[in-house]
Amino acid sequence: MKTTTLCTTIILACVASQGLTQDVTVQSGEHESFSRLVISLPKQSDWNLTKHQGHAEIDLGIETVVFDLKTTFDRIPRDRIANLSQNGIGAPLVLSLACDCTVDAFVQDNRHLVIDVADNASQPALNTKEATVYRFANLPSTTTNTLPTAIGQIDRDHSNARDNHDRRSQQNMASQHATSTAEILNTLPDPSTANALNNSEQRLLEQIARATDQGLLTRRTTHAPLPRTTPSEKETANAQMQLVANPVNSAPSQIHMHNTPIAESNNCLPSEMVAVSEWSDGQDFRHEQGRLRSALYSEVDAFQEDAALDMAKFQIYYGFGQEAVNTLKPLNQSKPDVAILSGIARLLDSDAPDPVSPFSNQAACATDAALWSLLAQPNTPDPDVSEAILRAFSKLPVHLRRHLGPRLSQRFLAAGKTARAADVLRGIDKSTETSLPAEHFAKAEIDLKRGKTETAKKHLETVVNSETQLGPEALIRLIETNFKDATPPAQQHSELVASYATEFRDTDLGRRLQRAHILALTMENQFGAALALANQADWSRDPALQITTKSQLMSAVTDRADDVLFLSLVLQELAQANPRFDTMSGNQIADRLVSLGFPEPAERILSYPASERMSEARRLLRARIALAKQLPNRALVELAGLETVAAEKLRAEALSMTGSFGLAADSFQRADDMENVSRAHWLGGTWNLIPEGGSERFETTATLLESLLSEDLASEGQLSKAKQLLEASAKTRQEIDALLSVIADPAQEN
Numbered sequence: 001m002k003t004t005t006l007c008t009t010i011i012l013a014c015v016a017s018q019g020l021t022q023d024v025t026v027q028s029g030e031h032e033s034f035s036r037l038v039i040s041l042p043k044q045s046d047w048n049l050t051k052h053q054g055h056a057e058i059d060l061g062i063e064t065v066v067f068d069l070k071t072t073f074d075r076i077p078r079d080r081i082a083n084l085s086q087n088g089i090g091a092p093l094v095l096s097l098a099c100d101c102t103v104d105a106f107v108q109d110n111r112h113l114v115i116d117v118a119d120n121a122s123q124p125a126l127n128t129k130e131a132t133v134y135r136f137a138n139l140p141s142t143t144t145n146t147l148p149t150a151i152g153q154i155d156r157d158h159s160n161a162r163d164n165h166d167r168r169s170q171q172n173m174a175s176q177h178a179t180s181t182a183e184i185l186n187t188l189p190d191p192s193t194a195n196a197l198n199n200s201e202q203r204l205l206e207q208i209a210r211a212t213d214q215g216l217l218t219r220r221t222t223h224a225p226l227p228r229t230t231p232s233e234k235e236t237a238n239a240q241m242q243l244v245a246n247p248v249n250s251a252p253s254q255i256h257m258h259n260t261p262i263a264e265s266n267n268c269l270p271s272e273m274v275a276v277s278e279w280s281d282g283q284d285f286r287h288e289q290g291r292l293r294s295a296l297y298s299e300v301d302a303f304q305e306d307a308a309l310d311m312a313k314f315q316i317y318y319g320f321g322q323e324a325v326n327t328l329k330p331l332n333q334s335k336p337d338v339a340i341l342s343g344i345a346r347l348l349d350s351d352a353p354d355p356v357s358p359f360s361n362q363a364a365c366a367t368d369a370a371l372w373s374l375l376a377q378p379n380t381p382d383p384d385v386s387e388a389i390l391r392a393f394s395k396l397p398v399h400l401r402r403h404l405g406p407r408l409s410q411r412f413l414a415a416g417k418t419a420r421a422a423d424v425l426r427g428i429d430k431s432t433e434t435s436l437p438a439e440h441f442a443k444a445e446i447d448l449k450r451g452k453t454e455t456a457k458k459h460l461e462t463v464v465n466s467e468t469q470l471g472p473e474a475l476i477r478l479i480e481t482n483f484k485d486a487t488p489p490a491q492q493h494s495e496l497v498a499s500y501a502t503e504f505r506d507t508d509l510g511r512r513l514q515r516a517h518i519l520a521l522t523m524e525n526q527f528g529a530a531l532a533l534a535n536q537a538d539w540s541r542d543p544a545l546q547i548t549t550k551s552q553l554m555s556a557v558t559d560r561a562d563d564v565l566f567l568s569l570v571l572q573e574l575a576q577a578n579p580r581f582d583t584m585s586g587n588q589i590a591d592r593l594v595s596l597g598f599p600e601p602a603e604r605i606l607s608y609p610a611s612e613r614m615s616e617a618r619r620l621l622r623a624r625i626a627l628a629k630q631l632p633n634r635a636l637v638e639l640a641g642l643e644t645v646a647a648e649k650l651r652a653e654a655l656s657m658t659g660s661f662g663l664a665a666d667s668f669q670r671a672d673d674m675e676n677v678s679r680a681h682w683l684g685g686t687w688n689l690i691p692e693g694g695s696e697r698f699e700t701t702a703t704l705l706e707s708l709l710s711e712d713l714a715s716e717g718q719l720s721k722a723k724q725l726l727e728a729s730a731k732t733r734q735e736i737d738a739l740l741s742v743i744a745d746p747a748q749e750n
Helices: 002-017 159-165 167-174 177-186 191-196 199-213 285-294 305-317 321-328 336-349 369-376 383-395 398-414 418-429 437-449 453-466 471-485 491-503 508-523 527-536 543-560 563-574 583-595 599-607 616-628 632-638 645-657 661-670 674-684 696-709 718-743
Strands: 022-030 034-040 046-052 055-059 065-068 081-086 093-097 102-108 112-118 132-137
Touching: 046 102, 065 081, 093 112, 285 305, 305 321, 305 336, 321 336, 336 369, 336 398, 369 383, 369 398, 383 398, 383 418, 398 418, 398 437, 418 437, 437 453, 437 471, 453 471, 471 491, 471 508, 491 508, 508 527, 508 543, 527 543, 527 563, 543 563, 543 583, 563 583, 563 599, 583 599, 583 616, 599 616, 616 632, 616 645, 632 645, 645 661, 645 674, 661 674
Parallel strands: 022 065
Antiparallel strands: 022 034, 034 112, 046 055, 046 132, 055 093, 081 093, 102 112
């Protein structure tokens, strides 16, 4: 064996001396539950891992490769990996195992092949019957547009950029540098092997250490979580380190192939990465801007990426979002720090949701990133991070708090967190003496939520009178609030909304202003002008807004217009090709039409599809229309299954139309309408069933009728009989007069 190894070594040395081989250094690192090997992948390599009983093979697919194993066992024992060998140039690397271990491999940054030999504590043993082969191509890094999550795709040294504008932050981090660097290097090759690395790899190690200090990389254990340790214990603990560069993209990547699911990983960005308050001292704007601008290009006109990042941070600090976006355009947008700065910059100038925001997965994080996540995506904030959001907001410079505060307040308000929304605005009020129009608008929304209508109107009027971009929005909100309160708007507001509607015509805002104009005319009881304007408007882009507006208009007409004007406007509206109202307004209009004796127009209104499932009120209206049209059977169909008092009364009326007075009396009985129970029995001839105490009138009527029908004259002589007939006739005449006086006008019984 020794002879074979010696010969192989001599042959490899001879071939290497002729420059025909490609040397690949195998580096190593020992951890508590696994041993790690790291191989620098040559370009265009196509590696595979083959597992056998007792050993595994790594083949790079390169015919001239030679594995350099001189220092591999300097940092790892042989309790998991007993030996490493290669049987010739281009041959696979053979890992002889000293335990029943699992062997996993993954590519990191398309530059390093990482092989982990782990204790078989929770994973099944290797298949001893058949070898398993895993093949992965070493793809170029330019094949993906997602943000990097691997070791090598981190930005250049940011500590120099931080030094330019915040010395104090760098000094606070200096005390952590030694420990962080030690932890980083614990998973990478021993510094003693640095002479075997090329210059780019050495620079990469330094950049990783700096990035960890700045929070760009986070530490995570995978094979076996370690208990919490003190700083002194960390220096000696053997824990696996996984480096995740800015986890803004939660899509799986190669680095997660052998580890825990990404949903379980720590994807929260540290607060230091979004510490906007530290990106400028806020002192001399012109001096700092000039210094940063002059640093963008070197003496040979080479673009300086670090200086561009500093300039973007400076612009974000002062609220110049679009300028920061333009500054970052020449940079690689897939880099984590560039993506984060671009995401913040976009939020400064736009209130629209950001579908590509790097903060989309930060909503549940208790760091400052949760603030930007809520601004980027109008989701319901996690209750556990609301305090973190408020703390992050309080750290912002005053001018950014005033700029972003109203928007943040609206986000909380939309999520039903009125108290949090008010906390945001109070945080602004403590820093300033006067409120901006946007702050007044946000306060108005909070007051409306709390039912403080009059206070809200005052805030809205302040915004309207400010003549700012929020003026039209505030005017719309003010008119809508007045409409709910049935309060006519001020004359100048009606004229102003008409002017705004003309100015912003053919836009979404213009359509909403036109609707507000219609509501203003409605509150002034100018129903004809309001309906004419509603019919002239172009609702093709928003049919739902048309239904809402016309429903509100016609509902007001139904409530306040006289009968003639009501019928005129309703019939005019029904002459349209496709009149539509929401369910509540349609029912209200149909009810008044039926009451006025116009069942056909009412039926047409109710024939259009409702915006919700047909309600009981609509079925009752259909039954009333059927009864008005003398269609009792249709009314009974509409009432089938309904057991309310109103339904029973209509059912009894329909049964009376069909002559089923007994059934009608039963329905009136269920409705507890004893007057109509007596009437139904009287009409049906079942006078003996008229309940006592039900109706005095019908009880008297029944008694008189029974008396008349039961009169029996004695059989005597003709004179005596004639006398009795005359007396009975007088008595009968009196009883008939009494009966007629009782039932003279049965239609007025109700």
